[in-house]
Amino acid sequence: MxxxxxxxxxxxxxxxxxxxxxxxxxxxxxxxxxxxxxNITFEGFTFEWxxxxxxNEQLMxxxxxxxxxxxxxxxxxxxxxxxxxxxxxxxxxxxxxLISDSLYIPIVxxxxxxxxxxxxxxxxxxxxxxxxxLIISHVTFSMPFVVITVRSRIAGxxxxxxxxxxxxxxxxxxxxxxxxxxxxxxxxxxxxMLALTLSLDDVVVSYFTAGPDSTTLPLKILGMVKKGxxxxxxALSTLMIVGTIAVMVFSQLIQRKMEKKNG
Amino acid sequence: xxKKLSNKLVQTVMIGPTVLWLLAFLxxxxxxxxxxxxxxxxxxxxxxxxxxxxxxxxMANLDYLMxxxxxxxxxxxxxxxxxxxxxxxxxxxxxxxxxxxxILVLMVMLPFWINSMIRLYGWMTMLRTEGIINTILLxxxxxxxPLAMLYTDGAVVLGMVYELLPFAVLPLxxxxxxxxxxxxEAACDLGxxxxxxxxxxxxxxxxxxxFAxxxxxxxxxxxxxxxxxxxxxxxxxxxxxxxxxxFLSARNWPLGAALSLLLIVITIVLMRLYTRxxxxxxxV
Numbered sequence: 001m002x003x004x005x006x007x008x009x010x011x012x013x014x015x016x017x018x019x020x021x022x023x024x025x026x027x028x029x030x031x032x033x034x035x036x037x038x039n040i041t042f043e044g045f046t047f048e049w050x051x052x053x054x055x056n057e058q059l060m061x062x063x064x065x066x067x068x069x070x071x072x073x074x075x076x077x078x079x080x081x082x083x084x085x086x087x088x089x090x091x092x093x094x095x096x097x098l099i100s101d102s103l104y105i106p107i108v109x110x111x112x113x114x115x116x117x118x119x120x121x122x123x124x125x126x127x128x129x130x131x132x133x134l135i136i137s138h139v140t141f142s143m144p145f146v147v148i149t150v151r152s153r154i155a156g157x158x159x160x161x162x163x164x165x166x167x168x169x170x171x172x173x174x175x176x177x178x179x180x181x182x183x184x185x186x187x188x189x190x191x192x193m194l195a196l197t198l199s200l201d202d203v204v205v206s207y208f209t210a211g212p213d214s215t216t217l218p219l220k221i222l223g224m225v226k227k228g229x230x231x232x233x234x235a236l237s238t239l240m241i242v243g244t245i246a247v248m249v250f251s252q253l254i255q256r257k258m259e260k261k262n263g
Numbered sequence: 264x265x266k267k268l269s270n271k272l273v274q275t276v277m278i279g280p281t282v283l284w285l286l287a288f289l290x291x292x293x294x295x296x297x298x299x300x301x302x303x304x305x306x307x308x309x310x311x312x313x314x315x316x317x318x319x320x321x322m323a324n325l326d327y328l329m330x331x332x333x334x335x336x337x338x339x340x341x342x343x344x345x346x347x348x349x350x351x352x353x354x355x356x357x358x359x360x361x362x363x364x365x366i367l368v369l370m371v372m373l374p375f376w377i378n379s380m381i382r383l384y385g386w387m388t389m390l391r392t393e394g395i396i397n398t399i400l401l402x403x404x405x406x407x408x409p410l411a412m413l414y415t416d417g418a419v420v421l422g423m424v425y426e427l428l429p430f431a432v433l434p435l436x437x438x439x440x441x442x443x444x445x446x447x448e449a450a451c452d453l454g455x456x457x458x459x460x461x462x463x464x465x466x467x468x469x470x471x472x473x474f475a476x477x478x479x480x481x482x483x484x485x486x487x488x489x490x491x492x493x494x495x496x497x498x499x500x501x502x503x504x505x506x507x508x509x510f511l512s513a514r515n516w517p518l519g520a521a522l523s524l525l526l527i528v529i530t531i532v533l534m535r536l537y538t539r540x541x542x543x544x545x546x547v
Contacts, residue, residue: 010355014367017352021374021428024385027395031388080280087277091270099282106289108534112486112503113523116510117292120520124295140288147281172273197376203489208510218380225384225493237381244376252369 025241032234053232062220063236065131069206069216070199073138077195080139081146082188086180088147089154090162103144114141115208122209131214137205142195149194153187186258193251200244300520310516318517322525327505331525334502338484341423345431345480346473348424353435353472354465368436375429383422383493390418390494418494423484430483431476438472439465478537482530502526 035044053059088100106114118137122129161183165175181188203218210219217240221233300318302310321327356367374382389395390413397409412418442465450460488503502522509519 010351013351014355017348018370020425021371024382024389024425025374025377026385027388028381028385080284083277084281087274091274091278093274099278102285102289103281106285108482108530109293110482110486110526110530112488112506113296113527114289114292116506116519116523117296118288119510120295120299120516121288121292136288140284143281143284201376201378203378203380204486207489207507218378221378221380221384222489222493225387229384233384237378237384241377241381244378245373248373248376249369 028234029238029241032231032238034231037230049231049235052230053235056232059217059220059232059236062215062217063240065134065210065214066200066216066218066240069131069134069138069214070196073135073142073199074192074195076135076139077143077146078188078192081143081191081195082150082184085147085150085154085187086176086184088151089157090159103147106141106144107148111141111202111204115205118205119208128211129209129214130211133209133211134206134214134216137209138199138202141202141205142198145194145198146188146191149191150184150187153184153190157183186255189251189255189258193248197244197248200240296520296523299516300524302517304515304517318515318521321518322521327522330500330505331502333499334485337419337423337501338481340420341427341484342431342477342480344420344424345428346435346476349428349431349435349476350473353432354439356432356436357439368433371429371432371436379426380489380493382425383490386418386422386425387413387493390421414495416495416499419491419499422490422494423487426487426490427480427484430479434475434479435469435472438469438475442468474537478533482533485526485529 030042032049033045033047034042035046035048036042088096115137118133118140119129122133127133162175162179165179166172170178201218202216203222206216206219207222210216215223217236221229221237224233299310301314301316303313303315303317305311352371356364356371359367387394391397392409392411392413394413396412397406400406401409446464446468447460450464455463486503486506488501488507491499491501491504506519506522506526509515509522513519
């Protein structure tokens with residue numbers, strides 16, 4: 001290829017773009033170590049807000065809720081989503097196309113409408129919003145992503161290997177556990193990671209389906225910003241940022257390793 | 264025969280849970296929303312019979328039309344800005360060397376994994392009257408008085424672009440990456456100037472990415488009520504806030520339901536438009 005001209009310009013542009021993306025995150029982190037209560041200028045370094053954060057029960061509760069909802073909803077999504085993906089790959093039946101297509105509905109309909117739909121649904125069957133309704137709603141929007149991710153992984157997968165296992169006398173369960181699952185593992189992991197981040201990031205659907213005792217951290221921040229936030233929110237946010245980045249980088253590494261292994 | 268029966272059983276066990284889940288928590292809620300839009304609101308904030316078209320009639324109100332127009336404009340503005348600023352970034356990533364490319368892609372996705380509230384909160388900290396940007400600008404003497412940035416329409420646009428930029432960059436990147444470099448070489452060999460080869464080769468070939476990127480920014484932009492809640496301070500109303508308020512504060516469920524359906528209709532129209540040009544899979 002011909003020589004790349006204007007390279008310094010590209011580098012400059014990329015730097016500016018990434019600064020734009022990361023600046024607010026860095027600001028949140030920096031101010032979590034600031035001695036001043038007001039997020040205006042950096043006055044000195046302290047861990048005070050981290051101690052205060054641990055004392056703030058409401059804040060910690062919202063943090064635990066966030067984690068519980070994320071992990072439980074991911075587990076459910078991965079479980080039923082993977083089964084569905086494998087089933088859709090293996091069987092041919094009348095409604096298959098309809099089911100495959102309707103998996104795209106939760107992905108394309110506006111989150112706002114989904115949140116409202118679930119709110120009126122729960123209220124019409126007289127179920128009060130709580131952490132359970134929150135988990136249900138998170139599964140609803142993340143499970144289709146699991147199915148689609150896993151399906152794209154199985155797409156090039158030779159059905160005869162599973163059939164061979166069954167012909168050799170393996171039952172359904174052991175075929176699934178010993179043959180199918182190891183082959184689709186990278187897809188399951190990335191689907192699960194996607195479900196986890198979607199859940200951790202969700203504001204809109206949670207806004208309508210969380211009960212008064214089950215607010216998540218994002219909802220808590222949304223509620224607090226209007227009254228002015230104290231830096232213990234920065235501290236907790238910093239932990240969440242570090243945690244999210246660690247999990248994602250780690251999962252990328254695992255995935256790459258698995259893909260290398262499986263080719 | 265027995266094998267066939269047990270196959271049916273396995274199939275039901277595998278696919279059944281997902282189907283039931285979607286019927287109960289996706290289809291049923293949507294049907295209820297449609298139903299509510301035809302009912303009458305009652306004094307307790309719920310809905311009653313009789314069936315009417317009142318909600319739909321009340322949508323044709325000048326105030327609501329203004330809100331609708333403003334939301335469409337905001338979404339369009341956001342989409343265009345995301346494409347304009349995202350395209351060069353996507354191109355730079357697509358043409359970077361093999362070693363840095365995965366890192367650059369990961370770095371676009373990374374902020375998007377971190378909760379939006381946290382990131383918008385960072386913007387609030389910066390944009391405030393006594394925030395960092397004003398402090399710096401005052402410090403170097405560019406301005407004499409702090410600029411009012413937070414709680415303006417500009418701040419809302421900034422927040423929207425910030426939230427949705429990765430959704431534009433990633434499809435753009437994928438489509439630029441797919442271009443065979445020999446095509447550009449050919450254009451170059453045939454004497455096309457850089458600009459011409461961009462307009463005649465790169466741009467047309469990346470149309471699917473541009474389209475996917477626009478859909479992926481435009482549709483969420485219509486519903487992101489929290490950006491204007493946080494950065495706009497609720498100073499101007501958008502479709503998302505309007506719908507949210509009908510369910511939570513104004514308590515006019517039929518109107519809220521009718522507006523939600525409007526949002527779905529817009530989405531479906533856009534998706535149809537999209538599937539004519541591209542594949543549904545590209546959007547995920």
